[in-house]
Ligand SMILES: Nc1ncnc2c1ncn2[C@@H]1O[C@H](COP(=O)(O)OP(=O)(O)O)[C@@H](O)[C@H]1O
Protein backbone atom coordinates (compact mmCIF):
# COMPACT_ATOMS: atom_id res chain seq x y z
CA UNK A 1 0.00 0.00 0.00
CA UNK A 2 2.73 2.47 0.94
CA UNK A 3 4.31 1.94 -2.46
CA UNK A 4 1.14 2.89 -4.34
CA UNK A 5 0.68 5.79 -1.94
CA UNK A 6 4.16 7.07 -2.73
CA UNK A 7 3.43 7.00 -6.45
CA UNK A 8 0.04 8.64 -5.98
CA UNK A 9 1.60 11.45 -3.94
CA UNK A 10 4.39 11.97 -6.41
CA UNK A 11 2.05 12.04 -9.41
CA UNK A 12 -0.29 14.43 -7.64
CA UNK A 13 2.50 16.83 -6.68
CA UNK A 14 4.13 16.61 -10.07
CA UNK A 15 0.84 17.34 -11.82
CA UNK A 16 0.08 20.22 -9.51
CA UNK A 17 3.45 21.79 -10.19
CA UNK A 18 2.99 21.84 -13.97
CA UNK A 19 2.86 25.41 -15.22
CA UNK A 20 0.44 24.59 -18.03
CA UNK A 21 -2.15 23.85 -15.35
CA UNK A 22 -2.39 27.55 -14.54
CA UNK A 23 -3.20 28.35 -18.14
CA UNK A 24 -5.98 25.76 -18.21
CA UNK A 25 -7.44 27.07 -14.97
CA UNK A 26 -7.43 30.68 -16.16
CA UNK A 27 -8.98 29.67 -19.47
CA UNK A 28 -11.78 27.76 -17.72
CA UNK A 29 -12.48 30.55 -15.27
CA UNK A 30 -12.74 32.95 -18.18
CA UNK A 31 -15.28 30.66 -19.86
CA UNK A 32 -17.34 30.40 -16.69
CA UNK A 33 -17.33 34.12 -16.07
CA UNK A 34 -17.97 34.81 -19.72
CA UNK A 35 -21.13 32.72 -19.62
CA UNK A 36 -22.66 35.39 -17.38
CA UNK A 37 -22.10 38.03 -20.00
CA UNK A 38 -23.70 35.81 -22.64
CA UNK A 39 -26.88 35.53 -20.58
CA UNK A 40 -28.57 38.72 -21.92
CA UNK A 41 -28.03 37.56 -25.49
CA UNK A 42 -29.67 34.21 -24.95
CA UNK A 43 -33.19 35.63 -25.12
CA UNK A 44 -35.76 33.05 -24.04
CA UNK A 45 -33.16 30.55 -22.98
CA UNK A 46 -31.91 33.01 -20.42
CA UNK A 47 -31.08 31.11 -17.23
CA UNK A 48 -29.86 28.07 -19.13
CA UNK A 49 -26.82 29.12 -21.09
CA UNK A 50 -24.91 30.09 -17.96
CA UNK A 51 -25.54 26.65 -16.55
CA UNK A 52 -24.85 24.67 -19.68
CA UNK A 53 -21.74 26.56 -20.63
CA UNK A 54 -20.36 26.46 -17.10
CA UNK A 55 -20.83 22.69 -16.81
CA UNK A 56 -19.37 22.18 -20.26
CA UNK A 57 -16.37 24.31 -19.34
CA UNK A 58 -15.72 22.31 -16.18
CA UNK A 59 -16.01 19.05 -18.08
CA UNK A 60 -13.77 20.23 -20.90
CA UNK A 61 -11.30 21.46 -18.32
CA UNK A 62 -11.22 18.01 -16.70
CA UNK A 63 -10.57 16.22 -19.96
CA UNK A 64 -8.03 18.74 -21.25
CA UNK A 65 -6.13 18.66 -17.97
CA UNK A 66 -6.11 14.89 -18.12
CA UNK A 67 -4.76 14.84 -21.65
CA UNK A 68 -2.23 17.67 -21.35
CA UNK A 69 -0.90 17.12 -17.84
CA UNK A 70 -1.14 13.35 -18.24
CA UNK A 71 0.91 13.45 -21.44
CA UNK A 72 3.47 15.76 -19.86
CA UNK A 73 4.00 13.43 -16.90
CA UNK A 74 4.17 10.35 -19.06
CA UNK A 75 6.63 12.12 -21.34
CA UNK A 76 8.96 12.82 -18.43
CA UNK A 77 8.68 9.32 -17.07
CA UNK A 78 9.49 7.55 -20.30
CA UNK A 79 11.41 9.89 -22.57
CA UNK A 80 13.34 11.60 -19.81
CA UNK A 81 13.70 8.36 -17.89
CA UNK A 82 12.59 9.59 -14.49
CA UNK A 83 10.91 6.23 -14.08
CA UNK A 84 14.18 4.24 -14.13
CA UNK A 85 14.98 4.64 -10.43
CA UNK A 86 11.38 3.80 -9.60
CA UNK A 87 11.39 0.66 -11.75
CA UNK A 88 14.54 -0.61 -10.05
CA UNK A 89 12.84 -0.51 -6.64
CA UNK A 90 10.84 -3.51 -5.43
CA UNK A 91 7.61 -2.16 -6.86
CA UNK A 92 5.19 -3.91 -9.17
CA UNK A 93 4.44 -2.45 -12.56
CA UNK A 94 0.73 -2.69 -11.74
CA UNK A 95 1.34 -0.52 -8.69
CA UNK A 96 2.92 2.11 -10.91
CA UNK A 97 -0.05 2.10 -13.30
CA UNK A 98 -2.55 2.28 -10.47
CA UNK A 99 -0.58 4.98 -8.64
CA UNK A 100 -0.37 7.14 -11.76
CA UNK A 101 -4.08 6.67 -12.39
CA UNK A 102 -5.14 7.52 -8.86
CA UNK A 103 -2.69 10.39 -8.46
CA UNK A 104 -3.72 12.17 -11.63
CA UNK A 105 -7.35 11.21 -11.10
CA UNK A 106 -7.36 12.76 -7.62
CA UNK A 107 -5.76 15.93 -8.92
CA UNK A 108 -8.28 16.35 -11.74
CA UNK A 109 -11.14 15.48 -9.36
CA UNK A 110 -10.19 18.26 -6.99
CA UNK A 111 -9.67 20.82 -9.73
CA UNK A 112 -12.95 20.00 -11.49
CA UNK A 113 -14.77 20.25 -8.18
CA UNK A 114 -13.13 23.63 -7.58
CA UNK A 115 -14.28 24.79 -11.01
CA UNK A 116 -17.85 23.63 -10.36
CA UNK A 117 -17.88 25.42 -7.01
CA UNK A 118 -16.65 28.62 -8.63
CA UNK A 119 -19.42 28.14 -11.18
CA UNK A 120 -21.87 27.94 -8.28
CA UNK A 121 -20.45 31.12 -6.86
CA UNK A 122 -20.91 32.88 -10.17
CA UNK A 123 -24.53 31.70 -10.32
CA UNK A 124 -25.01 32.89 -6.74
CA UNK A 125 -23.61 36.31 -7.50
CA UNK A 126 -25.81 36.62 -10.58
CA UNK A 127 -29.07 35.16 -9.29
CA UNK A 128 -28.78 35.41 -5.53
CA UNK A 129 -29.06 31.65 -4.97
CA UNK A 130 -27.00 28.55 -5.60
CA UNK A 131 -28.09 25.77 -7.92
CA UNK A 132 -26.60 22.68 -6.28
CA UNK A 133 -28.65 20.44 -8.55
CA UNK A 134 -25.99 21.10 -11.18
CA UNK A 135 -23.33 19.35 -9.06
CA UNK A 136 -24.81 16.03 -10.14
CA UNK A 137 -22.66 16.57 -13.24
CA UNK A 138 -19.53 16.16 -11.12
CA UNK A 139 -19.38 12.36 -10.74
CA UNK A 140 -20.13 11.93 -14.43
CA UNK A 141 -17.39 14.28 -15.48
CA UNK A 142 -15.07 12.27 -13.26
CA UNK A 143 -16.17 9.03 -14.92
CA UNK A 144 -15.34 10.58 -18.28
CA UNK A 145 -11.96 11.68 -16.95
CA UNK A 146 -11.36 8.15 -15.69
CA UNK A 147 -11.97 6.65 -19.12
CA UNK A 148 -9.75 9.27 -20.79
CA UNK A 149 -7.00 8.63 -18.27
CA UNK A 150 -7.30 4.92 -18.94
CA UNK A 151 -6.91 5.56 -22.66
CA UNK A 152 -3.84 7.75 -22.10
CA UNK A 153 -2.19 5.18 -19.85
CA UNK A 154 -3.02 2.40 -22.27
CA UNK A 155 -1.34 4.14 -25.19
CA UNK A 156 1.61 5.25 -23.11
CA UNK A 157 2.20 1.66 -22.05
CA UNK A 158 3.38 0.72 -25.53
CA UNK A 159 3.69 3.75 -27.81
CA UNK A 160 5.52 7.06 -27.84
CA UNK A 161 4.31 10.02 -25.86
CA UNK A 162 3.51 12.02 -28.98
CA UNK A 163 1.24 9.26 -30.21
CA UNK A 164 -0.28 9.04 -26.73
CA UNK A 165 -1.35 12.68 -26.70
CA UNK A 166 -2.63 12.49 -30.26
CA UNK A 167 -4.66 9.41 -29.43
CA UNK A 168 -5.98 11.17 -26.34
CA UNK A 169 -7.39 13.98 -28.47
CA UNK A 170 -8.69 11.61 -31.16
CA UNK A 171 -10.49 9.41 -28.65
CA UNK A 172 -11.98 12.47 -26.99
CA UNK A 173 -13.37 13.74 -30.30
CA UNK A 174 -14.56 10.32 -31.46
CA UNK A 175 -15.96 9.55 -28.03
CA UNK A 176 -18.30 12.50 -28.34
CA UNK A 177 -19.15 11.84 -31.98
CA UNK A 178 -20.30 8.27 -31.43
CA UNK A 179 -24.04 9.15 -31.31
CA UNK A 180 -23.60 10.46 -34.85
CA UNK A 181 -21.95 7.22 -35.82
CA UNK A 182 -24.92 5.33 -34.43
CA UNK A 183 -27.24 7.50 -36.43
CA UNK A 184 -25.17 6.71 -39.48
CA UNK A 185 -25.32 2.99 -38.71
CA UNK A 186 -29.07 3.12 -38.38
CA UNK A 187 -29.65 4.95 -41.63
CA UNK A 188 -26.99 3.61 -43.99
CA UNK A 189 -28.12 1.25 -46.73
CA UNK A 190 -24.87 -0.65 -47.20
CA UNK A 191 -24.93 -3.68 -44.87
CA UNK A 192 -21.14 -3.92 -44.60
CA UNK A 193 -20.83 -0.30 -43.54
CA UNK A 194 -23.68 -0.79 -41.13
CA UNK A 195 -21.90 -3.65 -39.36
CA UNK A 196 -18.61 -1.79 -39.21
CA UNK A 197 -20.27 1.34 -37.88
CA UNK A 198 -22.11 -0.66 -35.23
CA UNK A 199 -18.92 -2.49 -34.27
CA UNK A 200 -17.08 0.78 -33.73
CA UNK A 201 -20.05 2.23 -31.92
CA UNK A 202 -20.05 -0.56 -29.37
CA UNK A 203 -16.29 -0.98 -28.94
CA UNK A 204 -15.10 2.63 -28.75
CA UNK A 205 -15.62 4.53 -25.51
CA UNK A 206 -18.84 6.47 -25.76
CA UNK A 207 -18.07 9.61 -23.80
CA UNK A 208 -21.49 11.02 -24.53
CA UNK A 209 -22.85 8.54 -22.00
CA UNK A 210 -21.51 10.83 -19.29
CA UNK A 211 -23.21 13.95 -20.57
CA UNK A 212 -26.34 14.95 -18.68
CA UNK A 213 -25.70 18.65 -18.93
CA UNK A 214 -28.83 19.46 -20.93
CA UNK A 215 -31.09 17.64 -18.50
CA UNK A 216 -29.39 19.37 -15.59
CA UNK A 217 -29.46 22.85 -17.10
CA UNK A 218 -33.12 22.56 -18.01
CA UNK A 219 -34.00 20.86 -14.74
CA UNK A 220 -35.54 18.00 -16.71
CA UNK A 221 -36.22 14.81 -14.78
CA UNK A 222 -33.06 12.70 -14.88
CA UNK A 223 -33.31 9.33 -16.62
CA UNK A 224 -32.39 7.04 -13.72
CA UNK A 225 -31.71 3.97 -15.83
CA UNK A 226 -29.31 5.97 -17.99
CA UNK A 227 -27.55 7.33 -14.93
CA UNK A 228 -27.01 3.83 -13.58
CA UNK A 229 -25.93 2.54 -16.97
CA UNK A 230 -23.50 5.44 -17.26
CA UNK A 231 -21.90 4.67 -13.89
CA UNK A 232 -21.51 0.96 -14.66
CA UNK A 233 -20.23 1.73 -18.15
CA UNK A 234 -17.62 4.20 -16.90
CA UNK A 235 -16.32 1.99 -14.13
CA UNK A 236 -16.19 -1.14 -16.25
CA UNK A 237 -14.56 0.59 -19.19
CA UNK A 238 -11.92 2.17 -16.94
CA UNK A 239 -11.16 -1.05 -15.09
CA UNK A 240 -10.83 -2.86 -18.39
CA UNK A 241 -8.45 -0.21 -19.77
CA UNK A 242 -6.31 -0.31 -16.63
CA UNK A 243 -6.19 -4.08 -16.71
CA UNK A 244 -4.98 -4.18 -20.32
CA UNK A 245 -2.53 -1.35 -19.58
CA UNK A 246 -1.02 -3.35 -16.73
CA UNK A 247 -0.69 -6.47 -18.89
CA UNK A 248 1.17 -4.50 -21.56
CA UNK A 249 3.19 -2.38 -19.15
CA UNK A 250 4.47 -5.49 -17.38
CA UNK A 251 6.06 -6.59 -20.64
CA UNK A 252 7.34 -3.15 -21.59
CA UNK A 253 11.06 -2.61 -22.05
CA UNK A 254 12.78 0.68 -21.29
CA UNK A 255 15.34 1.03 -24.06
CA UNK B 256 28.08 -56.35 3.97
CA UNK B 257 25.86 -55.12 1.23
CA UNK B 258 23.81 -53.22 3.75
CA UNK B 259 26.94 -51.45 5.11
CA UNK B 260 27.99 -50.48 1.58
CA UNK B 261 24.59 -49.16 0.85
CA UNK B 262 24.42 -47.02 3.99
CA UNK B 263 27.92 -45.75 3.31
CA UNK B 264 27.00 -44.75 -0.20
CA UNK B 265 23.89 -43.02 1.00
CA UNK B 266 25.85 -41.20 3.71
CA UNK B 267 28.43 -40.12 1.12
CA UNK B 268 25.75 -38.94 -1.24
CA UNK B 269 24.10 -36.89 1.49
CA UNK B 270 27.45 -35.46 2.50
CA UNK B 271 28.28 -34.49 -1.07
CA UNK B 272 24.92 -32.85 -1.44
CA UNK B 273 25.48 -30.87 1.75
CA UNK B 274 28.95 -29.82 0.59
CA UNK B 275 27.74 -28.88 -2.88
CA UNK B 276 24.83 -26.97 -1.41
CA UNK B 277 27.22 -25.23 0.98
CA UNK B 278 29.51 -24.21 -1.84
CA UNK B 279 26.52 -23.12 -3.84
CA UNK B 280 25.19 -20.91 -1.07
CA UNK B 281 28.61 -19.56 -0.23
CA UNK B 282 29.43 -18.77 -3.81
CA UNK B 283 26.04 -17.49 -4.80
CA UNK B 284 26.93 -14.71 -7.15
CA UNK B 285 25.73 -11.19 -6.67
CA UNK B 286 25.30 -10.96 -10.41
CA UNK B 287 25.49 -13.79 -12.90
CA UNK B 288 25.29 -13.20 -16.62
CA UNK B 289 25.19 -16.25 -18.84
CA UNK B 290 25.78 -15.72 -22.54
CA UNK B 291 23.61 -12.62 -22.78
CA UNK B 292 22.73 -11.55 -26.28
CA UNK B 293 20.69 -8.58 -27.33
CA UNK B 294 19.96 -6.87 -30.63
CA UNK B 295 18.40 -3.53 -31.43
CA UNK B 296 17.15 -1.88 -34.53
CA UNK B 297 17.27 1.85 -34.81
CA UNK B 298 14.36 2.07 -37.21
CA UNK B 299 11.85 -0.61 -37.93
CA UNK B 300 12.96 -0.88 -41.54
CA UNK B 301 16.57 -1.38 -40.55
CA UNK B 302 18.26 -4.67 -39.87
CA UNK B 303 18.89 -5.56 -36.26
CA UNK B 304 22.39 -5.00 -34.98
CA UNK B 305 23.68 -7.20 -32.22
CA UNK B 306 24.76 -4.96 -29.37
CA UNK B 307 25.59 -7.68 -26.84
CA UNK B 308 27.29 -10.69 -28.35
CA UNK B 309 27.27 -13.22 -25.55
CA UNK B 310 28.22 -11.56 -22.26
CA UNK B 311 29.18 -14.02 -19.54
CA UNK B 312 30.21 -12.62 -16.20
CA UNK B 313 30.10 -13.46 -12.50
CA UNK B 314 30.24 -10.79 -9.84
CA UNK B 315 31.13 -12.17 -6.43
CA UNK B 316 29.59 -10.94 -3.21
CA UNK B 317 31.56 -8.15 -1.59
CA UNK B 318 33.67 -7.17 -4.57
CA UNK B 319 33.88 -3.88 -6.39
CA UNK B 320 33.74 -4.56 -10.09
CA UNK B 321 34.55 -1.97 -12.74
CA UNK B 322 32.73 -2.56 -16.02
CA UNK B 323 34.90 -0.66 -18.47
CA UNK B 324 34.58 0.03 -22.14
CA UNK B 325 34.36 2.81 -24.71
CA UNK B 326 31.11 4.60 -25.49
CA UNK B 327 28.71 2.36 -27.32
CA UNK B 328 30.35 -0.85 -26.13
CA UNK B 329 27.14 -2.08 -24.53
CA UNK B 330 27.67 -1.21 -20.87
CA UNK B 331 24.34 0.53 -20.34
CA UNK B 332 22.53 -2.19 -22.25
CA UNK B 333 24.08 -4.82 -19.99
CA UNK B 334 23.12 -2.86 -16.90
CA UNK B 335 19.56 -2.46 -18.14
CA UNK B 336 19.35 -6.21 -18.50
CA UNK B 337 20.70 -6.71 -14.97
CA UNK B 338 18.13 -4.29 -13.56
CA UNK B 339 15.28 -5.73 -15.61
CA UNK B 340 14.61 -2.62 -17.69
CA UNK B 341 15.08 -4.71 -20.80
CA UNK B 342 15.23 -8.45 -21.43
CA UNK B 343 17.95 -10.37 -23.23
CA UNK B 344 17.15 -12.05 -26.55
CA UNK B 345 18.89 -15.11 -25.17
CA UNK B 346 20.93 -15.98 -22.14
CA UNK B 347 20.12 -15.50 -18.48
CA UNK B 348 20.75 -12.79 -15.92
CA UNK B 349 20.33 -13.36 -12.20
CA UNK B 350 20.80 -11.25 -9.08
CA UNK B 351 21.65 -13.37 -6.02
CA UNK B 352 20.22 -16.28 -7.94
CA UNK B 353 16.93 -14.53 -8.64
CA UNK B 354 15.42 -13.09 -11.80
CA UNK B 355 15.81 -9.29 -12.07
CA UNK B 356 12.05 -9.01 -12.39
CA UNK B 357 11.44 -10.49 -8.93
CA UNK B 358 10.65 -8.09 -6.11
CA UNK B 359 13.01 -9.97 -3.76
CA UNK B 360 15.91 -9.37 -6.12
CA UNK B 361 15.14 -5.70 -6.43
CA UNK B 362 14.74 -5.37 -2.67
CA UNK B 363 18.46 -6.10 -2.47
CA UNK B 364 19.80 -3.71 -5.11
CA UNK B 365 20.38 0.01 -5.44
CA UNK B 366 20.56 1.44 -8.95
CA UNK B 367 21.93 4.70 -10.33
CA UNK B 368 20.99 5.11 -14.01
CA UNK B 369 23.26 6.75 -16.57
CA UNK B 370 23.04 10.59 -16.63
CA UNK B 371 20.03 10.44 -14.37
CA UNK B 372 17.17 12.85 -14.71
CA UNK B 373 14.89 12.99 -11.72
CA UNK B 374 11.49 14.38 -10.82
CA UNK B 375 12.62 17.99 -10.83
CA UNK B 376 9.61 19.32 -8.94
CA UNK B 377 10.60 17.39 -5.82
CA UNK B 378 12.97 18.56 -3.14
CA UNK B 379 15.92 16.36 -2.28
CA UNK B 380 14.16 15.15 0.83
CA UNK B 381 10.85 14.43 -0.92
CA UNK B 382 12.69 12.54 -3.65
CA UNK B 383 14.42 10.25 -1.17
CA UNK B 384 11.23 9.85 0.81
CA UNK B 385 9.37 8.50 -2.21
CA UNK B 386 12.15 6.08 -3.04
CA UNK B 387 12.25 4.96 0.57
CA UNK B 388 8.55 4.13 0.44
CA UNK B 389 9.08 2.26 -2.81
CA UNK B 390 11.84 0.26 -1.08
CA UNK B 391 9.34 -0.64 1.64
CA UNK B 392 10.98 1.70 4.12
CA UNK B 393 8.33 3.51 6.07
CA UNK B 394 9.21 6.05 8.78
CA UNK B 395 12.58 6.43 7.15
CA UNK B 396 13.10 10.13 7.92
CA UNK B 397 16.12 9.41 10.06
CA UNK B 398 17.70 7.20 7.43
CA UNK B 399 17.00 9.83 4.77
CA UNK B 400 18.57 12.61 6.81
CA UNK B 401 21.59 10.41 7.40
CA UNK B 402 21.92 9.72 3.69
CA UNK B 403 21.57 13.40 2.80
CA UNK B 404 24.36 14.13 5.20
CA UNK B 405 26.51 11.34 3.82
CA UNK B 406 26.29 12.63 0.27
CA UNK B 407 26.76 16.20 1.47
CA UNK B 408 23.31 17.46 0.55
CA UNK B 409 21.83 18.09 3.98
CA UNK B 410 21.75 21.80 3.32
CA UNK B 411 19.98 21.31 0.00
CA UNK B 412 17.33 19.01 1.39
CA UNK B 413 14.54 21.55 0.90
CA UNK B 414 15.70 22.67 -2.54
CA UNK B 415 13.85 21.40 -5.62
CA UNK B 416 15.92 19.09 -7.80
CA UNK B 417 15.45 21.43 -10.78
CA UNK B 418 18.05 23.76 -9.25
CA UNK B 419 20.55 21.02 -8.37
CA UNK B 420 23.87 20.99 -10.23
CA UNK B 421 25.07 17.97 -12.19
CA UNK B 422 27.20 16.81 -9.29
CA UNK B 423 24.41 17.27 -6.78
CA UNK B 424 22.04 15.24 -8.96
CA UNK B 425 24.59 12.47 -9.16
CA UNK B 426 24.90 12.49 -5.37
CA UNK B 427 21.16 12.49 -4.72
CA UNK B 428 20.97 9.65 -7.23
CA UNK B 429 23.49 7.68 -5.23
CA UNK B 430 21.66 8.49 -2.00
CA UNK B 431 18.50 7.10 -3.62
CA UNK B 432 20.40 3.93 -4.52
CA UNK B 433 21.71 3.57 -0.96
CA UNK B 434 18.26 3.58 0.65
CA UNK B 435 17.69 0.44 2.63
CA UNK B 436 21.39 -0.44 2.67
CA UNK B 437 21.25 -2.70 -0.41
CA UNK B 438 23.61 -5.66 -0.77
CA UNK B 439 24.37 -4.76 -4.37
CA UNK B 440 24.93 -1.34 -5.89
CA UNK B 441 24.69 -0.97 -9.64
CA UNK B 442 26.01 2.39 -10.83
CA UNK B 443 26.00 3.36 -14.50
CA UNK B 444 28.77 5.90 -15.16
CA UNK B 445 28.66 7.39 -11.66
CA UNK B 446 31.72 9.56 -12.29
CA UNK B 447 30.99 10.85 -15.77
CA UNK B 448 30.43 14.57 -16.12
CA UNK B 449 31.79 15.46 -12.70
CA UNK B 450 34.65 17.75 -11.80
CA UNK B 451 37.65 16.30 -9.95
CA UNK B 452 36.20 17.15 -6.54
CA UNK B 453 32.88 15.56 -7.44
CA UNK B 454 34.68 12.45 -8.66
CA UNK B 455 36.65 12.21 -5.45
CA UNK B 456 33.49 12.50 -3.34
CA UNK B 457 31.77 9.72 -5.23
CA UNK B 458 34.83 7.50 -5.18
CA UNK B 459 34.99 7.98 -1.42
CA UNK B 460 31.36 6.97 -1.15
CA UNK B 461 32.07 3.82 -3.17
CA UNK B 462 35.01 3.00 -0.91
CA UNK B 463 32.88 3.53 2.20
CA UNK B 464 30.29 1.14 0.87
CA UNK B 465 32.97 -1.35 -0.06
CA UNK B 466 34.18 -1.32 3.56
CA UNK B 467 30.66 -2.20 4.65
CA UNK B 468 30.80 -5.26 2.41
CA UNK B 469 28.43 -4.00 -0.26
CA UNK B 470 28.93 -5.51 -3.70
CA UNK B 471 29.43 -2.75 -6.25
CA UNK B 472 29.11 -3.01 -10.00
CA UNK B 473 29.86 0.21 -11.81
CA UNK B 474 30.53 1.16 -15.39
CA UNK B 475 32.88 3.74 -16.80
CA UNK B 476 34.57 4.61 -20.05
CA UNK B 477 37.54 6.08 -18.23
CA UNK B 478 40.19 3.70 -16.98
CA UNK B 479 41.72 5.72 -14.11
CA UNK B 480 38.26 5.73 -12.50
CA UNK B 481 38.71 2.08 -11.80
CA UNK B 482 42.16 2.20 -10.31
CA UNK B 483 41.44 3.50 -6.86
CA UNK B 484 38.34 1.47 -6.12
CA UNK B 485 38.08 -1.77 -8.09
CA UNK B 486 38.95 -5.28 -7.00
CA UNK B 487 38.40 -6.54 -10.51
CA UNK B 488 37.54 -5.04 -13.85
CA UNK B 489 35.96 -6.37 -16.99
CA UNK B 490 36.66 -4.77 -20.32
CA UNK B 491 33.88 -4.80 -22.84
CA UNK B 492 34.38 -3.86 -26.46
CA UNK B 493 31.67 -4.03 -29.11
CA UNK B 494 29.39 -6.15 -26.99
CA UNK B 495 31.97 -8.72 -25.98
CA UNK B 496 34.00 -9.13 -22.82
CA UNK B 497 37.65 -8.91 -23.81
CA UNK B 498 39.34 -9.09 -20.43
CA UNK B 499 38.34 -9.87 -16.88
CA UNK B 500 40.66 -9.78 -13.91
CA UNK B 501 42.59 -7.77 -11.40
CA UNK B 502 43.39 -4.37 -12.76
CA UNK B 503 47.05 -4.74 -11.76
CA UNK B 504 47.31 -7.92 -13.84
CA UNK B 505 45.67 -6.30 -16.82
CA UNK B 506 47.93 -3.29 -16.57
CA UNK B 507 50.90 -5.58 -17.03
CA UNK B 508 49.43 -6.43 -20.40
CA UNK B 509 49.92 -2.87 -21.49
CA UNK B 510 46.86 -0.94 -20.46
CA UNK B 511 47.60 2.76 -20.12
CA UNK B 512 47.92 4.18 -16.64
CA UNK B 513 47.91 7.87 -17.44
CA UNK B 514 44.92 10.15 -17.66
CA UNK B 515 44.04 9.34 -21.25
CA UNK B 516 40.65 7.79 -21.67
CA UNK B 517 40.34 4.13 -22.43
CA UNK B 518 38.93 5.23 -25.73
CA UNK B 519 42.31 5.81 -27.35
CA UNK B 520 43.61 2.58 -26.01
CA UNK B 521 40.56 0.77 -27.36
CA UNK B 522 40.96 2.38 -30.73
CA UNK B 523 44.48 1.02 -30.95
CA UNK B 524 43.47 -2.43 -29.81
CA UNK B 525 40.41 -2.74 -31.97
CA UNK B 526 42.71 -2.15 -34.91
CA UNK B 527 44.88 -5.08 -33.88
CA UNK B 528 42.34 -7.41 -32.29
CA UNK B 529 43.12 -10.32 -30.05
CA UNK B 530 45.13 -8.82 -27.23
CA UNK B 531 44.59 -11.80 -24.97
N1 LIG C 1 17.28 1.41 -27.59
C1 LIG C 1 18.26 1.28 -28.49
N2 LIG C 1 17.94 1.21 -29.81
C2 LIG C 1 18.89 1.06 -30.73
N3 LIG C 1 20.20 0.98 -30.47
C3 LIG C 1 20.59 1.04 -29.19
C4 LIG C 1 19.64 1.20 -28.13
N4 LIG C 1 20.32 1.23 -26.96
C5 LIG C 1 21.61 1.09 -27.28
N5 LIG C 1 21.79 0.99 -28.60
C6 LIG C 1 23.07 0.82 -29.28
O1 LIG C 1 23.77 -0.17 -28.60
C7 LIG C 1 25.13 0.16 -28.50
C8 LIG C 1 25.55 0.08 -27.06
O2 LIG C 1 24.94 1.11 -26.33
P1 LIG C 1 25.17 1.29 -24.79
O3 LIG C 1 24.83 0.04 -24.10
O4 LIG C 1 24.43 2.51 -24.36
O5 LIG C 1 26.74 1.57 -24.69
P2 LIG C 1 27.61 2.17 -23.53
O6 LIG C 1 26.76 2.31 -22.32
O7 LIG C 1 28.72 1.21 -23.35
O8 LIG C 1 28.09 3.50 -24.00
C9 LIG C 1 25.30 1.52 -29.12
O9 LIG C 1 25.83 1.36 -30.41
C10 LIG C 1 23.91 2.07 -29.18
O10 LIG C 1 23.75 2.87 -30.32
Ligand SMILES: [Mg+2]
Nearest residue numbers: 330331369444
Ligand atom coordinates in the same frame (compact mmCIF):
# COMPACT_ATOMS: atom_id res chain seq x y z
MG1 LIG D 1 26.35 3.97 -21.24
